[in-house]
Structures are given as structure tokens and as C-alpha cells.
Amino acid sequence: MILIAVAAVVFFGARLVSNDYVFFAGYTVLQFVVLATAWNILGGYTGYVNFGSAAFFALGAYATVFLHKSYPLPIPLLIVIGGIVSGIVGLGMGYLTLRLRGAFFAIATLALAVVLQTLVVNWDYVGGSRGAYIIRPNEIEFIGPYIQYLFLVMLALAVLALTIARGIERSQLGYGFATIRDDELAAEASGVPTLRLKLIATTLSGALMGMAGAPFPYYIGYLQPSSAFGLEYAVNSIAMPMIGGTTSWVGPLIGAILLGSLQQIATVTISSVVNLLIVGLLLVAFVIIAPNGIVGLVQGWTRGRAK
Amino acid sequence: MSASWQERGFGGKEVDLSFDLLINALIAGILLGGFYAAVTIGVSISFGILDIVNIAHPAFIILGSYIAYIVNARLGIDPIAISIIMLPVFYLLGAGIYQIYYESFERRGQEALRGLSFFFGLLFVTEVMLILVFGVDYRYVEAAYIGPSWRIGVVDLPLRMLVPCIAALVLFAALELYLSYTFIGRAIAAVAQDQLALRLMGASPIRIKRIAFGISIATAAVAGALLIIIQPVEPSVGREYIGRVFAICVLGGLGSLPGTVIGAMLLGIIESFTATFYGPSWAPAVAFGVLLLTLAFRPAGLLGR
Numbered sequence: 001m002i003l004i005a006v007a008a009v010v011f012f013g014a015r016l017v018s019n020d021y022v023f024f025a026g027y028t029v030l031q032f033v034v035l036a037t038a039w040n041i042l043g044g045y046t047g048y049v050n051f052g053s054a055a056f057f058a059l060g061a062y063a064t065v066f067l068h069k070s071y072p073l074p075i076p077l078l079i080v081i082g083g084i085v086s087g088i089v090g091l092g093m094g095y096l097t098l099r100l101r102g103a104f105f106a107i108a109t110l111a112l113a114v115v116l117q118t119l120v121v122n123w124d125y126v127g128g129s130r131g132a133y134i135i136r137p138n139e140i141e142f143i144g145p146y147i148q149y150l151f152l153v154m155l156a157l158a159v160l161a162l163t164i165a166r167g168i169e170r171s172q173l174g175y176g177f178a179t180i181r182d183d184e185l186a187a188e189a190s191g192v193p194t195l196r197l198k199l200i201a202t203t204l205s206g207a208l209m210g211m212a213g214a215p216f217p218y219y220i221g222y223l224q225p226s227s228a229f230g231l232e233y234a235v236n237s238i239a240m241p242m243i244g245g246t247t248s249w250v251g252p253l254i255g256a257i258l259l260g261s262l263q264q265i266a267t268v269t270i271s272s273v274v275n276l277l278i279v280g281l282l283l284v285a286f287v288i289i290a291p292n293g294i295v296g297l298v299q300g301w302t303r304g305r306a307k
Numbered sequence: 308m309s310a311s312w313q314e315r316g317f318g319g320k321e322v323d324l325s326f327d328l329l330i331n332a333l334i335a336g337i338l339l340g341g342f343y344a345a346v347t348i349g350v351s352i353s354f355g356i357l358d359i360v361n362i363a364h365p366a367f368i369i370l371g372s373y374i375a376y377i378v379n380a381r382l383g384i385d386p387i388a389i390s391i392i393m394l395p396v397f398y399l400l401g402a403g404i405y406q407i408y409y410e411s412f413e414r415r416g417q418e419a420l421r422g423l424s425f426f427f428g429l430l431f432v433t434e435v436m437l438i439l440v441f442g443v444d445y446r447y448v449e450a451a452y453i454g455p456s457w458r459i460g461v462v463d464l465p466l467r468m469l470v471p472c473i474a475a476l477v478l479f480a481a482l483e484l485y486l487s488y489t490f491i492g493r494a495i496a497a498v499a500q501d502q503l504a505l506r507l508m509g510a511s512p513i514r515i516k517r518i519a520f521g522i523s524i525a526t527a528a529v530a531g532a533l534l535i536i537i538q539p540v541e542p543s544v545g546r547e548y549i550g551r552v553f554a555i556c557v558l559g560g561l562g563s564l565p566g567t568v569i570g571a572m573l574l575g576i577i578e579s580f581t582a583t584f585y586g587p588s589w590a591p592a593v594a595f596g597v598l599l600l601t602l603a604f605r606p607a608g609l610l611g612r
Contacts, residue, residue, distance in 0.1 A: 049423045051362075096603050103360040104557070104602060106423055108595075110362060111550030115595040122588055181420075231543075235431050242424055277435040284428035287421040288411045 371531020
């Protein structure tokens with residue numbers, strides 16, 4: 001409820017500025033909020049690392065391109081479809097690799113991005129290596145400029161993702177996930193259905209990433225394999241929760257807003273390569289120095305003061 | 308991108324007979340597989356023996372390629388010779404990284420999530436730094452054996468592939484001898500099995516692991532030089548090797564060096580056939596298929612324990 005209220009304030013606040021750039025930049029930041037939260041449902045809660053965020057994101061985006069070519073649908077429906085496609089792929093990947101050691105899942109997701117990119121490059125119907133154009137309408141009824149509509153859609157998705165993450169944390173599911181993260185063998189021994197829980201997490205996480213990707217072709221207008229599978233999605237969706245803090249839903253949100261805005265500024269003022277370097281260095285520094293992220297630092301600080 | 312060597316592997320000639328095509332694809336696959344063995348052997352040590360999931364290994368290989376490129380372009384030294392000179396540097400780099408890894412993650416029992424993210428960060432930072440310094444242009448080296456090829460009957464043996472394959476097999480033989488016959492080599496094999504027994508023998512497991520990880524990164528110097536002999540290199544080429552390297556590792560059986568070579572040869576042959584009969588752009592997907600099939604049907608690999 002509070003989240004929805006905050007979201008409404010954000011939207012109308014952005015409208016007051018009435019500058020399209022705010023919506024363009026805001027869309028990207030919100031997209032990262034969704035990706036980071038989705039990554040954290042698997043990575044932060046169960047402790048399984050997904051390096052293939054870009055692959056799930058691109059699956060959603062290419063599902064949209066495919067449908068756009070055959071039968072155009074409204075964006076909310078496309079999001080649902082993108083989510084289903086990515087969720088199924090997440091489930092399949094999890095089923096094949098999660099029965100083994102955790103590292104295999106991580107490696108498989110890393111390779112998944114390369115393979116899906118190969119498939120897309122070889123698949124002419126969705127544009128192949130040349131890419132595909134998506135012509136988006138300029139205006140939309142009731143809301144106004146199309147970019148505002150996209151912004152609103154992504155805002156709703158971000159609220160949805162955060163609500164799901166928060167819900168998981170407070171439910172039995174969340175405790176189940178935490179037992180897997182802390183000691184999977186002990187969890188299994190005391191009757192936690194670990195495989196089923198892990199599969200739920202991969203499916204949910206994959207689906208949310210796909211949903212974040214589904215409106216992307218409309219946002220960018222021209223979708224190339226290299227932009228849909230961009231390494232920045234993979235690295236950001238890991239770096240943001242790691243920097244924000246992985247144990248609660250607030251962490252990825254903080255990380256995404258901080259890093260996302262920083263990158264929006266850095267891309268404009270310096271260069272996009274330098275800004276990726278900053279993200280990479282921050283990731284390495286945080287995992288070494290502050291393993292629990294900003295949330296962990298703040299908690300440690302307040303606890304230290306209380307003593 | 309990675310297609311260039313496969314196309315040139317046949318010398319650009321039209322081969323009519325399907326038997327010729329078959330035998331040449333097989334030979335090309337074996338040569339390619341030998342090179343893959345050099346790329347994988349470091350991961351076979353770090354992931355297979357030490358249980359350190361070093362996904363940044365391909366980034367160090369590309370780093371090795373770029374060092375070979377710089378020295379070769381400036382001084383004209385043979386790339387393989389450069390890589391041998393660079394071995395101690397890469398060894399120290401590896402030992403240093405292991406020290407950080409041990410202090411920050413292994414000792415605290417956090418290798419699963421944060422350790423993996425650490426290596427992912429290293430992979431990413433190395434790639435982006437190379438892009439910043441060298442741009443995304445393809446770089447290549449000069450050496451006498453890069454152009455010509457031997458021809459035995461219908462079989463084409465491009466020296467550009469043959470030399471790396473032989474160098475890789477020499478590297479493999481040296482490592483296998485080292486691991487089987489020296490005290491430290493045997494201790495490295497023991498670290499995977501029983502750390503307590505190793506401690507009782509008077510060897511520190513941490514020191515042994517540091518040495519082993521140093522060796523594993525040192526092999527990246529050689530693999531990088533071989534890579535830039537085989538194909539022109541740009542910073543993101545390494546990503547294509549992540550899937551390959553781990554597919555070979557798992558296919559061969561974790562921790563088994565002979566298994567690694569067999570797995571590498573198999574993958575090389577499968578990729579070569581795929582490239583010949585379906586087109587080179589499909590080759591990157593092959594490794595992933597092999598990885599998933601192995602994980603699904605025989606997770607222990609061919610020569611796995």
C-alpha cells in the first residue's frame with residue numbers, strides 16, 4: 001500500500017517536471033529496480049547466483065518482438081507473455097542444474113546468455129544480427145506521451161516486484177529460502193523441500209526479469225541482439241543487490257536507485273564504458289569490504305551506536 | 308566473430324568430396340581441441356581440484372593475448388616465447404588473487420555467493436579495462452607459422468592450428484608430470500581429498516592452494532598467446548570461452564587432467580563438424596548443449612570420480 005502511494009507520488013512528481021528526459025532516465029532506473037529485485041529473490045534469498053540476467057531480460061524483449069511481428073498486443077499482455085516465457089526457461093534451467101552443486105547453476109546461466117544470443121543472431125524472423133524495428137505510437141489515450149505510459153508500466157512492475165519480494169520475506173517461503181542459503185544439507189535433512197523451493201525461486205526470478213524486458217523494444221525502438229543481451233544487465237543486476245544489501249527487499253531497491261541514477265549521470269557526462277568500469281569496481285570492492293552492502297553498513301552503524 | 312578461423316581452417320579451397328570434407332573436419336576438430344585443452348587446463352585445476360569457481364579465467368586468457376600482442380608488435384618476439392616469459396608474472400597474479408579470495412571469502416565460508424560475484428566482477432573489470440585501453444578493434448600477432456599450412460594427401464594441416472595444438476599438449480604433459488611426481492604436485496592433488504592428512508604431512512593447505520591457483524592462472528598466459536595465434540582477439544572474445552571451458556571441464560570429469568584433454572578434443576570435433584555442416588555461427592551454442600546434456604545424463608563426466 002505504502003509502495004503504491006510512493007509510486008503515485010513519483011509518477012505525478014515526474015509529470016510536474018514535464019521533461020521527457022526524466023521519463024527516459026526514470027524508466028531505465030525502474031527497469032533496474034525490477035531486475036535487481038528479481039535477481040535478489042534467487043541470489044539473495046536462496047544463495048544461488050544467476051549470471052544470466054541479460055538472457056532472461058532479452059527473452060522477454062524478443063518475445064515482444066516476435067509477437068509484434070505476428071500479432072500486436074497491448075503492452076501489459078506482452079509483459080505477462082514475456083514473464084511466462086522467461087519463467088519457463090528459468091524452471092528448465094533450474095531443473096537441469098539445481099540438483100547438482102550450486103556452481104553448476106551459475107555456470108549454466110553464464111553460458112545461457114551466449115547461447116540465446118547465438119539463437120537470436122541466427123533467427124531472421126526476429127531480425128537476426130541486424131536487429132528489429134518496433135514503431136511505437138506517439139501518444140496514448142488518457143495518459144499522454146507514450147514514454148510516460150512506458151514509465152507508468154515500469155513503475156507498476158517495480159511495485160509488483162517489490163511487493164512479491166517483501167511478501168516472500170515475511171512468508172513461510174522466505175524462511176524456506178533462508179534455510180537453503182544458510183545450510184542446504186541441514187534444511188534437506190529436516191524436511192524442507194529444497195529442490196521445489198529452489199525451482200519456485202528460479203521461476204519467479206526468471207519471470208520477473210522477462211517482464212522487465214518485455215516493454216524494452218517499445219522503449220528503445222530498435223532492438224539489436226547486442227543491446228538486448230548487453231553485459232550491463234548481467235553486471236548491474238548482480239552489483240545492485242550486492243551493493244545495496246542482499247538480505248532484504250530494501251537492499252536491491254537502494255542499490256538500483258543509487259547505481260542506476262549514478263549511471264544515468266555518468267553516461268551523459270563521462271562515457272558508458274567508464275561507467276561500467278565504475279560498477280565493476282564497486283562490485284568487487286563491496287563484496288570484499290562490505291559483504292552485507294549498504295543495508296548491512298547502516299545496520300552495523302545503528303547497532304554500534306546503541307551499545 | 309569466432310568464425311574466422313573455422314573458415315580459414317580449410318584454406319578457403321572448395322572441397323568437393325564429402326569424405327575429404329569429413330576427414331578435414333575431423334583433423335580441424337582435433338587441432339582445435341588441443342587448443343581448447345590449453346584454455347581449459349587452468350580451470351581444470353582451479354575448479355576441478357581446488358573447488359574455486361574461477362569464472363574470470365577467460366578474462367586472464369584475453370589479458371595474456373593482449374600482452375602477447377603488445378610485445379609482439381613492439382619487439383617482434385614469438386608469442387609463445389612471450390607467454391613463457393610471462394609465466395612468473397601470471398603466477399604471482401594468481402597467487403595474489405587467491406590470497407584475497409581466501410582472506411575475504413573462503414575463510415569466512417562465503418565462497419558461494421560473494422566469491423562467485425568477486426570473480427564475476429574481476430571478469431567484468433578486466434574486460435572493460437581492455438576496452439578502455441585498446442578499444443574493440445581486433446588485434447593479431449605476427450609469426451612465421453601463421454600463414455602456411457602443410458598438406459598430406461587430402462588433409463590440410465594449417466600451422467596456425469598445429470603449433471598451438473602441439474604447444475598445448477606439451478603444457479598438458481608438463482603439468483601432468485609435475486602433479487604426479489613432485490611433492491608439491493602430489494600435495495595439490497591431495498588438497499582436494501583430505502586437507503587434514505595434508506596438514507599432518509607438514510604442508511599448509513593454504514600455501515598449496517595458493518601455489519596451485521598461481522599455476523592455474525599462469526596457464527592462462529600460454530593459452531592467451533595460443534588464442535591470439537589462432538584468431539584475432541578483441542576484449543569480449545573471452546565470454547565465448549566461458550561456456551566452452553566449463554563444458555569441457557564437466558564433460559571430462561572434474562579434477563581429471565587427462566579427462567580435460569579428452570573432453571577438449573571431443574568438443575573440438577563436435578564444434579568442427581557443426582561449423583562444417585551447419586555453419587560457423589552455430590558453434591558457440593554447441594558447448595552449451597554439451598554442458599547441459601552432460602549435467603543431465605552424466606554429471607560426473609567421462610573420467611570423473
